[in-house]
Amino acid sequence: MTGILVLAGTPIGDISDAPPRLAAELTGADVIAAEDTRRLRRLTQALGVQPTGRVVSYFEGNEAARTPELVEALAGGARVLLVTDAGMPSVSDPGYRLVAAAVEKDIKVTAVPGPSAVLTALALSGLPVDRFCFEGFLPRKAGERLSRLREVAEERRTLVYFEAPHRLDDTLAAMAEVLGTQRRAAVCRELTKTYEEIKRGPLGELAVWAAEGVRGEITLVVEGAPDKGAEELDADELVRRVQVREEAGERRKEAIAAVAAEAGIPKRDVFDAVVAAKNAARSAP
Secondary structure (H helix, E strand, O other), rough: OOOEEEEEEEEOOHHHHOOHHHHHHHHOOOEEEEEEHHHHHEEEEEEEEOOOOEEEEOOOOOOHHHHHHHHHHHHHOOEEEEEOOOOOOOOOOHHHHHHHHHOOOOEEEEEEEOOOOHHHHHHOOOOOOEEEEEEEEEOOOHHHHHHHHOOOOOOOOOOEEEEOOOHHHHHHHHHHHOOOOOOOEEEEEOOOOOOOOEEEEEEHHHHHHHOOOOOOEEEEEEEOOOOOOHEEEHHHHHHHHHHHHHHHOOOOOHHHHHHHHHHHHHHHHHHHHHHHHHHHHHHOO
């Protein structure tokens, strides 16, 4: 009889947010796979529980190598509990490989729902929540980061990102460049912790604010692209959209056709706007 894999959410800040079932799972698991065993020790002490199962580390550096070992334990009937440093396993944290491997072996996978920085930030942002997509961390290299942002420049759903505090200013500046300085966003810092802060505003203003330095864990929520009608798109916006598509690798002819289709206007109108902008740039001193 095979065992069961349990993914357990852990507090993202306030320890009292720990789900009630977490304590029971920590004491009853045969194996606990933890992203950081030191943090696990602090968590169990705060909850007043003493694990009886074997504790192993399971982090980005050993995830691939340790997964077969855990699958073997599951196949042998063990109850394996997976916890990460904060939030739900697999969401920008270790876990995906183990879940996929367990599913492939027809091993049952369940979860102890818990706190999520993604959903908490989304709810607090003040931005639309009916449709959203989670983009994880953006690439560290500037060129790759810009390319990734261009891919979502016309995405209408609200976007959610994780970001390191020391890269936040560069990320917000890149977002302002690609998505527009007036696109609304919310920087959610230290969620559920003592110094929780939600900074809301246009990307341009947030980029200036972040340039002074920001500390703590960051979740960034960005408004989706506006659903503009043809009458709302001026020439500058049409040109900007064409440029975004060209920078993403599209040929100009294809980019013009796509922007025209989005705006519901003739391709000739977009073409004329692009030519006018090009001529203006040439004649500028």
